[in-house]
Amino acid sequence: MTNDTARxxxxxxxxxxxxxxxxxxxxxxxxxxxxxxxxxxxxxGLFAVSFNMLWGITGMLSFGQxxxxxxxxxxxxxxxxxxxSGWFLPAIALGLVMVxxxxxxxxxxxxxxxxxxxxxLTLAFAQLAWQITFKWYDFTGGDDGIQGIIxxxxxxxRIVYYYFVLVIVFVSIWILKRMAYSPFGLILxxxxxxxxxxxxxxxxxxxxxxxxxxxxxxxxxxAGSLMAGVDSSIHTDxxxxxxxxEAILMSVLGGLNQFFGPFxxxxxxxxxxxxxxxxxxxxxxxxxxxxxxxxxxFPKGIVGEVLRLKAWFGKNGGGRQP
Amino acid sequence: MKKSxxxxxxxxxLACVAIPFAVHAQDKTIRIGAMYPMTGRAGLYGIDxxxxxxxxxxxxxxxxxxxxxxxxxTFTDSKARPAYAVRVATRxxxxxxxxxxxxxVSSGVGLAVTEIxxxxxxIFIGTDHASTQLTVDKMQPYYFxxxxxxxxxxxxxxxxxxxxxxxxxxxxIAYIGPDYAYGHDQWNELKYNLDRLGVPYKVVGEYWxxxxxxxxxxxxxxxVRDKPDILVSGFWGGxxxxxxxxxxxxxxxxxxxxxxxxxxxxxxxxSAMGDELPAGLVLGARHYNNWPDTALNRNFAAEFKxxxxxxxxxxxxxxxxxxxxxxxxxEAVGNPDDxxxxxxxxxxxxxxAPWDPDGFTSYMRPDTHQLKKMQAxxxxxPNKDFPPATMMLGDWKIYKPEDVMPPNDYIKEKxx
Numbered sequence: 172m173t174n175d176t177a178r179x180x181x182x183x184x185x186x187x188x189x190x191x192x193x194x195x196x197x198x199x200x201x202x203x204x205x206x207x208x209x210x211x212x213x214x215x216g217l218f219a220v221s222f223n224m225l226w227g228i229t230g231m232l233s234f235g236q237x238x239x240x241x242x243x244x245x246x247x248x249x250x251x252x253x254x255x256s257g258w259f260l261p262a263i264a265l266g267l268v269m270v271x272x273x274x275x276x277x278x279x280x281x282x283x284x285x286x287x288x289x290x291x292l293t294l295a296f297a298q299l300a301w302q303i304t305f306k307w308y309d310f311t312g313g314d315d316g317i318q319g320i321i322x323x324x325x326x327x328x329r330i331v332y333y334y335f336v337l338v339i340v341f342v343s344i345w346i347l348k349r350m351a352y353s354p355f356g357l358i359l360x361x362x363x364x365x366x367x368x369x370x371x372x373x374x375x376x377x378x379x380x381x382x383x384x385x386x387x388x389x390x391x392x393x394a395g396s397l398m399a400g401v402d403s404s405i406h407t408d409x410x411x412x413x414x415x416x417e418a419i420l421m422s423v424l425g426g427l428n429q430f431f432g433p434f435x436x437x438x439x440x441x442x443x444x445x446x447x448x449x450x451x452x453x454x455x456x457x458x459x460x461x462x463x464x465x466x467x468x469f470p471k472g473i474v475g476e477v478l479r480l481k482a483w484f485g486k487n488g489g490g491r492q493p
Numbered sequence: 494m495k496k497s498x499x500x501x502x503x504x505x506x507l508a509c510v511a512i513p514f515a516v517h518a519q520d521k522t523i524r525i526g527a528m529y530p531m532t533g534r535a536g537l538y539g540i541d542x543x544x545x546x547x548x549x550x551x552x553x554x555x556x557x558x559x560x561x562x563x564x565x566x567t568f569t570d571s572k573a574r575p576a577y578a579v580r581v582a583t584r585x586x587x588x589x590x591x592x593x594x595x596x597x598v599s600s601g602v603g604l605a606v607t608e609i610x611x612x613x614x615x616i617f618i619g620t621d622h623a624s625t626q627l628t629v630d631k632m633q634p635y636y637f638x639x640x641x642x643x644x645x646x647x648x649x650x651x652x653x654x655x656x657x658x659x660x661x662x663x664x665x666i667a668y669i670g671p672d673y674a675y676g677h678d679q680w681n682e683l684k685y686n687l688d689r690l691g692v693p694y695k696v697v698g699e700y701w702x703x704x705x706x707x708x709x710x711x712x713x714x715x716x717v718r719d720k721p722d723i724l725v726s727g728f729w730g731g732x733x734x735x736x737x738x739x740x741x742x743x744x745x746x747x748x749x750x751x752x753x754x755x756x757x758x759x760x761x762x763x764s765a766m767g768d769e770l771p772a773g774l775v776l777g778a779r780h781y782n783n784w785p786d787t788a789l790n791r792n793f794a795a796e797f798k799x800x801x802x803x804x805x806x807x808x809x810x811x812x813x814x815x816x817x818x819x820x821x822x823x824e825a826v827g828n829p830d831d832x833x834x835x836x837x838x839x840x841x842x843x844x845x846a847p848w849d850p851d852g853f854t855s856y857m858r859p860d861t862h863q864l865k866k867m868q869a870x871x872x873x874x875p876n877k878d879f880p881p882a883t884m885m886l887g888d889w890k891i892y893k894p895e896d897v898m899p900p901n902d903y904i905k906e907k908x909x
Contacts, residue, residue: 202587202588203583203586203587203613204580204583204584204586204587204588205587205588207579207580207583208580211580305673306672308674308677313673313674313677314601314673314674315600315601315604315624315626315674316575316601316604316605318604318605318607318608318631319608398576402575402576402579402605403608403609403612404575404579404604404605404608406575406576406601406605408574408575408576409576444577445580445584448569448570448572448577448581449569449581449584451570452531452532452570452572453532454570
């Protein structure tokens with residue numbers, strides 16, 4: 172067996188295990204709460220992985236992905252609220268089309284600047300969208316949000332909706348993974364490391380940045396629109412900068428340079444929030460301390476450190492292999 | 494082999510975690526799942542609510558509980574975030590198997606939680622959030638509110654302004670309130686009620702500072718220029734204190750009558766401002782420590798002070814009454830498990846609350862699930878009975894519930 176095949180098998184088995192765990196949740200438990208937490212992990216996992224396409228892979232730290240997450244959620248929420256629950260699925264599609272257009276137009280503006288200016292511009296646009304949603308009471312319900320977003324037909328069943336989310340999230344993550352390891356992904360990594368060289372190689376930096384910005388925004392919006400059905404209610408918080416901040420925390424926690432890191436980060440973040448939050452109101456102190464330890468001692472994140480450990484053991488144990 | 498062992502291990506682990514460890518035997522407990530913000534600017538409302546709810550629970554359990562059932566409440570910091578509160582509420586219902594959801598200060602969180610209450614058919618007792626929507630257009634069968642909504646405060650406010658016109662004529666009015674649903678609702682409902690009562694008025698200014706705005710100077714100077722006869726305010730908590738402190742040096746409170754009917758009369762303001770609080774401000778709140786002067790209200794404030802070392806803000810009374818409402822309903826039904834019977838019992842609820850004057854008992858309005866209570870509005874005046882406050886309200890004007898509840902055509906219109 173070559174090393175490459177072995178790696179591929181181990182990656183496939185990791186995927187199988189993770190999908191299996193999530194697929195088994197409604198079978199081993201009838202608890203609506205556990206299904207709800209698992210749905211939150213899936214949706215946030217997709218949001219964090221899509222965000223990491225921008226930051227971890229291309230090196231573009233956007234502080235405004237909440238804009239697209241919120242747009243996805245509000246397109247579903249508003250259409251269901253005004254037109255009825257039959258519009259749930261068309262609303263997801265329409266929201267995604269809208270996000271493609273918005274991210275293309277905004278992308279043209281924000282990618283013109285790099286580094287911290289890019290971060291600030293994305294933050295500014297997201298906060299602008301938040302303000303509009305917050306203030307436009309007659310249309311968006313303002314800070315009261317929108318409630319009663321029930322998916323139509325068979326999707327109304329919580330378990331069916333859970334599997335619907337599960338399939339969409341893993342198919343999306345699979346697409347993103349294919350993208351991250353394609354020649355396009357390679358160029359994105361080059362853009363992060365040496366944009367000047369990318370130009371010398373005859374590739375366009377901005378065009379690729381725009382593409383990945385649109386891809387990341389598309390999947391962030393998809394995550395947001397799925398969330399509308401998970402909680403049956405949406406709120407302006409979804410567009411607020413803290414939502415973008417949480418995606419950043421999840422990525423750092425899980426491991427920036429690992430494709431699957433942000434997903435694991437999202438899972439751990441949500442489990443900490445729920446389990447420690449149930450016992451003390453000082454849970455932000457605990458997540459803050461964990462983040463501090465992670466950044467100072469384990470900068471590669473949980474997945475990164477586990478892989479390093481595995482590599483270390485592999486190296487030590489290598490001599491014993493025939 | 495290795496792979497399958499690994500998968501088996503994971504599945505076994507998952508099953509261990511998933512098996513409901515919170516299987517409740519048929520113990521005789523009324524389980525309440527409460528959500529309050531415990532940190533941040535609304536933290537005091539949550540902390541006071543928890544203290545008062547625990548006080549009521551201790552009182553009831555101390556007397557042997559309700560029909561042999563003891564009350565047990567779990568409190569979680571809702572962090573004033575709807576998405577998180579939804580998860581907590583779901584956990585309460587499905588893991589902890591609570592009989593009642595309880596609490597919530599923010600209306601945004603209340604609206605998200607009422608949706609969960611509806612889906613899981615679990616009764617939700619609202620104790621502090623004031624959005625009228627929850628009992629009008631977003632009302633659902635399993636939601637009940639024991640504290641008042643903004644409509645009741647503003648209807649009482651409109652009646653007060655109408656009476657004032659008879660004694661001291663006024664024509665111009667201006668509004669300043671936080672720029673979110675709570676601030677907008679108050680202003681719209683006051684105007685609706687003034688129109689309904691046929692009170693003529695002229696709006697000379699509307700100002701919407703953001704919530705937790707630290708600097709009100711620009712608004713104060715504009716209001717001084719507008720010279721309204723009546724300055725209506727819709728702030729709550731620290732914002733009221735900050736605004737008043739900044740308005741005093743400009744003489745705004747001498748030029749215009751400061752009128753703050755929903756949250757202005759909260760004891761929080763009196764204790765925070767002490768001597769600095771001017772006399773003659775017209776304020777209202779959901780509960781007062783010095784009105785009505787009944788044994789129940791005096792005991793409530795004194796007991797709360799004994800437990801916490803301070804007098805209660807109005808949030809406390811809502812939580813206290815909420816627990817008693819649950820006890821009354823369970824007493825009527827005989828057990829906390831028959832939700833539909835409990836809904837019926839709550840619809841017919843009659844409850845002597847600390848805010849009830851002698852000869853009046855609060856009662857539930859069945860078509861909106863909103864508790865009907867007397868509304869009072871008072872004027873600030875020196876009173877050192879509730880330190881650290883040196884000013885309290887007095888010269889009360891009292892309004893009957895039937896005069897301040899949303900009228901039927903209003904409800905019909907909103908529910909369309």
